[in-house]
Amino acid sequence: MSSPQVTTPEDRLVEAKAQLNLPRIVAICGSTRFMAEMTEAEVRETEAGRIVVKPGCDLKSPNPLWSDPVEAETLKIKLDALHRSKILLADEVLVVGDYIGDSTRSEIAYARSLGRPVRFTHPEVDPDA
Template identity: 45%
Template sequence: MPDRPEIVCLCGSIRFADEMSAATRDLTFAGVIVVAPGVFPRAAAHEAGEPITDEQPITDEQKAALAALHLRKIDLADRVLVVNPGGYIGESTSREIAYARAAGKPISFTDPA
């Protein structure tokens, strides 16, 4: 094992929370440090048909702060893994991919379709 484990940043729509969780698990068992979105708003739960909790909705200001924080996670990472079942890449994920490319980060996709 190297002195420092590889760091991978997961990017993708928060509607794919289950797929991100599975990727986190697989990578972690492979000895990788995973950084990923840390907040999954109520809208994502609703879109996924899951029960909605009493969690407060996220404001536009909080969304902007979370988006900026995710870019810092990309900065920390050795590479980026885009979780994109069915090949789906939304607007936010497209921005994150462009940022990672500009930073010279290697990028791979769970579904290259």
């Protein structure tokens, strides 16, 4: 008698997305200095029939929600965790921009540890190339 197959929550997520026949989900990553390029990539990916998730806040732009430096640092930690959840939800990652900082490098490593394909608008910045 074979032992029952143990499925992880991640396995169940993949199965549920397949059963729902969802389009591919793309997580856009990169420095928020490239927000305009991220928006353009979002348009292209959406036109191609993909669901897009991307950073929703640009902490480099003035906003009362993060005008206090202490609150901004707390918010950045929350937003980083939220973005990792977007990567977990996604089927693939698109890295936008011609610069990779520590945060984006960490996101790429996380996506690859999950087995997510990673595409680049500028392939020459792939830290593993």
